[in-house]
Amino acid sequence: xxxxxxxxxxxxxxxxxxxxxxxxxxxxxxxxxxxxxxxxxxxxxxxxxxxxxxxxxxxxxxxxxxxxxxxxxxxxxxxxxxxxxxxxxxxxxxxxxxxxxxxxxxxxxxxxxxxxxxxxxxxxxxxxxxxxxxxxxxxxxxxxxxxxxxxxxxxxxxxxxxxxxxxxxxxxxxxxxxxxxxxxxxxxxxxxxxxxxxxxxxxxxxxxxxxxxxxxxxxxxxxxxxxxxxxxxxxxxxxxxxxxxxxxxxxxxxxxxxxxxxxxxxxxxxxxxxxxxxxxxxxxxxxxxxxxxxxxxxxxxxxxxxxxxxxxxxxxxxxxxxxxxxxxxxxxxxxxxxxxxxxxxxxxxxxxxxxxx
Amino acid sequence: xxxxxxxxxxxxxxxxxxxxxxxxxxxxxxxxxxxxxxxxxxxxxxxxxxxxxxxxxxxxxxxxxxxxxxxxxxxxxxxxxxxxxxxxxxxxxxxxxxxxxxxxxxxxxxxxxxxxxxxxxxxxxxxxxxxxxxxxxxxxxxxxxxxxxxxxxxxxxxxxxxxxxxxxxxxxxxxxxxxxxxxxxxxxxxxxxxxxxxxxxxxxxxxxxxxxxxxxxxxxxxxxxxxxxxxxxxxxxxxxxxxxxxxxxxxxxxxxxxxxxxxxxxxxxxxxxxxxxxxxxxxxxxxxxxxxxxxxxxxxxxxxxxxxxxxxxxxxxxxxxxxxxxxxxxxxxxxxxxxxxxxxxxxxxxxxxxxxxxxxxxxxxxxxxxxxxxxxxxxxxxxxxxxxxxxxxxxxxxxxxxxxxxxxxxxxxxx
Numbered sequence: 152x153x154x155x156x157x158x159x160x161x162x163x164x165x166x167x168x169x170x171x172x173x174x175x176x177x178x179x180x181x182x183x184x185x186x187x188x189x190x191x192x193x194x195x196x197x198x199x200x201x202x203x204x205x206x207x208x209x210x211x212x213x214x215x216x217x218x219x220x221x222x223x224x225x226x227x228x229x230x231x232x233x234x235x236x237x238x239x240x241x242x243x244x245x246x247x248x249x250x251x252x253x254x255x256x257x258x259x260x261x262x263x264x265x266x267x268x269x270x271x272x273x274x275x276x277x278x279x280x281x282x283x284x285x286x287x288x289x290x291x292x293x294x295x296x297x298x299x300x301x302x303x304x305x306x307x308x309x310x311x312x313x314x315x316x317x318x319x320x321x322x323x324x325x326x327x328x329x330x331x332x333x334x335x336x337x338x339x340x341x342x343x344x345x346x347x348x349x350x351x352x353x354x355x356x357x358x359x360x361x362x363x364x365x366x367x368x369x370x371x372x373x374x375x376x377x378x379x380x381x382x383x384x385x386x387x388x389x390x391x392x393x394x395x396x397x398x399x400x401x402x403x404x405x406x407x408x409x410x411x412x413x414x415x416x417x418x419x420x421x422x423x424x425x426x427x428x429x430x431x432x433x434x435x436x437x438x439x440x441x442x443x444x445x446x447x448x449x450x451x452x453x454x455x456x457x458x459x460x461x462x463x464x465x466x467x468x469x470x471x472x473x474x475x476x477x478x479x480x481x482x483x484x485x486x487x488x489x490x491x492x493x494x495x496x497x498x499x500x501x502x503x504x505x506x507x508x
Numbered sequence: 509x510x511x512x513x514x515x516x517x518x519x520x521x522x523x524x525x526x527x528x529x530x531x532x533x534x535x536x537x538x539x540x541x542x543x544x545x546x547x548x549x550x551x552x553x554x555x556x557x558x559x560x561x562x563x564x565x566x567x568x569x570x571x572x573x574x575x576x577x578x579x580x581x582x583x584x585x586x587x588x589x590x591x592x593x594x595x596x597x598x599x600x601x602x603x604x605x606x607x608x609x610x611x612x613x614x615x616x617x618x619x620x621x622x623x624x625x626x627x628x629x630x631x632x633x634x635x636x637x638x639x640x641x642x643x644x645x646x647x648x649x650x651x652x653x654x655x656x657x658x659x660x661x662x663x664x665x666x667x668x669x670x671x672x673x674x675x676x677x678x679x680x681x682x683x684x685x686x687x688x689x690x691x692x693x694x695x696x697x698x699x700x701x702x703x704x705x706x707x708x709x710x711x712x713x714x715x716x717x718x719x720x721x722x723x724x725x726x727x728x729x730x731x732x733x734x735x736x737x738x739x740x741x742x743x744x745x746x747x748x749x750x751x752x753x754x755x756x757x758x759x760x761x762x763x764x765x766x767x768x769x770x771x772x773x774x775x776x777x778x779x780x781x782x783x784x785x786x787x788x789x790x791x792x793x794x795x796x797x798x799x800x801x802x803x804x805x806x807x808x809x810x811x812x813x814x815x816x817x818x819x820x821x822x823x824x825x826x827x828x829x830x831x832x833x834x835x836x837x838x839x840x841x842x843x844x845x846x847x848x849x850x851x852x853x854x855x856x857x858x859x860x861x862x863x864x865x866x867x868x869x870x871x872x873x874x875x876x877x878x879x880x881x882x883x884x885x886x887x888x889x890x891x892x893x894x895x896x897x898x899x900x901x902x903x904x905x906x907x908x909x910x911x912x913x914x915x916x917x918x919x920x921x922x923x
Contacts, residue, residue, distance in 0.1 A: 181549070182555075183554055184554075185577050185579070192649065196661065212549065223577065225577060227576045228548070260584065262583060330846050330877070334875035338874070341854040342854075379854075400748040402865070408881075433856060456748025499583065
């Protein structure tokens with residue numbers, strides 16, 4: 152299209168008609184990125200009826216002209232947002248909903264978060280966690296006004312603070328001090344014994360002890376319905392093959408990073424769906440492995456339900472589960488995320504506490 | 509130990525395509541099956557990608573690619589006070605606010621060994637069951653969107669309005685209430701609000717009957733969902749399904765009955781179980797759970813008549829503030845909870861959230877007032893494996909029906 156015809160479209164005699172048409176046909180593409188989608192659904196359902204403003208959710212990006220980014224955009228989703236935006240025909244608009252979309256909100260220092268304004272040009276932000284449906288509809292009204300008048304208008308003015316006074320470098324002690332206190336080299340113990348009134352547990356422990364003779368280091372009752380079995384890494388497979396006769400699924404695969412003891416603790420919490428008495432019992436099978444060579448046998452052969460949990464733990468901690476075919480691949484994390492982010496030596500930014508007059 | 513900063517700036521994406529793993533491409537090129545990529549942008553609730561291998565139009569294998577809504581909650585929890593993590597851990601599934609916060613708070617209470625006042629227990633149950641009804645209705649609405657049934661979307665969301673209103677009157681927030689705190693609830697609920705909650709259940713019951721005619725017993729819906737995505741009892745156990753989806757496959761497992769918490773063991777209710785294990789029975793089990801929850805709420809409100817108002821937070825937690833703050837913690841919140849420290853050990857709580865088992869495991873070092881490690885596994889993450897297996901051998905057109913029947917909610921699964 153030549154420049155003349157574009158000019159004619161935007162400022163010719165028919166321009167008001169075009170603006171009027173765009174104003175009443177703002178169709179948002181379906182991009183429910185996170186939890187704010189709950190309130191978006193309310194806004195377009197019978198309670199608030201967003202359709203009366205000429206706006207209706209539509210599935211395909213090619214026939215829509217509005218993106219409502221509903222909350223958090225992750226590193227993995229940022230590319231999708233960009234692609235979706237590029238697919239849409241002109242004129243197109245972006246409304247960002249929720250605190251996460253502004254500056255990260257509750258997840259402001261998360262390792263997987265992106266600001267939508269870094270990825271696409273944003274027309275309106277809606278504050279709130281989550282914003283109410285009324286706020287969303289007000290944003291759509293504001294966008295309609297912007298289309299007609301050509302200039303955006305704030306509907307909320309926030310109080311402004313001078314952030315330059317805040318000492319970011321930490322050269323002087325900050326007031327008030329952070330309420331958090333971390334222990335630098337804490338002891339970590341996952342099998343702290345507890346005296347409980349649980350007769351079935353005592354019976355079960357006696358059975359387990361005779362069954363697993365010589366394979367475990369210790370068996371402890373940590374709470375009612377909770378048993379912890381400590382083992383060596385090499386005995387875990389033998390233990391799992393015996394335990395899998397009683398317990399049929401995995402509730403949790405967990406890794407705890409203890410850098411000051413140069414080790415990881417790998418936990419498998421197992422339970423049963425088939426035997427009624429064993430249903431509430433959760434057995435925690437755990438072993439310590441060295442931190443510089445984190446390898447652990449995969450127990451997904453005994454419990455297929457552990458498969459995705461193991462892949463997640465590889466993603467977050469870098470513990471290599473030998474035997475799981477998907478090791479070495481990213482599962483949850485985006486390709487450009489720093490690797491193994493949940494290890495303790497990976498640090499997030501922390502908030503700055505400061506007094507404001 | 510060298511510290512690595514995770515705060516790496518994001519480069520705006522320049523390549524406008526999503527990478528497809530090479531190994532799938534090569535296999536598809538050599539074999540006679542197609543590779544179909546569903547998502548990440550698709551008309552569902554939340555985003556994920558499913559990579560399908562297809563022969564004709566039958567799904568041979570479904571490979572998940574989650575993580576589009578992974579908001580790094582477990583790491584963030586390690587940088588916040590125990591008490592600041594309540595709203596954080598509410599965010600996986602905000603429509604299920606009662607159950608998700610209850611799970612985290614119960615893990616803390618297990619560690620602190622506090623007894624919650626009876627009145628608070630009943631109000632917690634009311635909040636949890638209201639969220640349960642709300643989530644089941646939410647997923648029914650999303651299922652209707654998947655099936656292209658717009659009226660079926662409008663009805664459950666209209667039904668959610670009175671629930672949202674009830675939660676607002678109880679807690680002050682429409683959806684994210686964060687109302688449950690260690691030792692009780694934030695403040696007492698006055699009698700007129702409880703009466704409103706009780707009346708809401710009658711409205712729900714009456715309108716659900718019309719919804720049943722419009723959507724649940726609609727022949728087209730039955731045709732789309734019946735005998736689709738079947739998981740047998742053995743498969744359900746093997747792949748570790750949870751919640752209503754496990755019960756739809758014939759396993760009577762509900763954590764409210766298996767390991768009773770709060771006051772569930774003193775109330776009368778049943779566990780709906782079905783033997784078919786198909787998409788329709790998964791949906792019906794959840795519909796049946798709505799009427800059980802309605803009955804639980806009514807019983808809880810009736811029980812609350814005999815418990816005097818006033819004390820809703822445990823004295824073990826409040827200590828010197830017991831007299832001033834036991835009915836309303838406003839003004840004392842940080843003074844009471846700022847220095848909250850859990851004893852050494854690992855504390856695991858299991859909660860029956862709307863979509864199934866919700867696990868919180870807090871590992872505390874006994875010295876810091878932030879968790880050393882907090883592990884969360886949401887129901888969506890548990891049943892992802894079963895969901896992928898249910899797709900195997902089904903037709904491509906049935907993908908939406910199975911997706912909807914699981915009510916898979918990526919923000920919840922990815923955390």
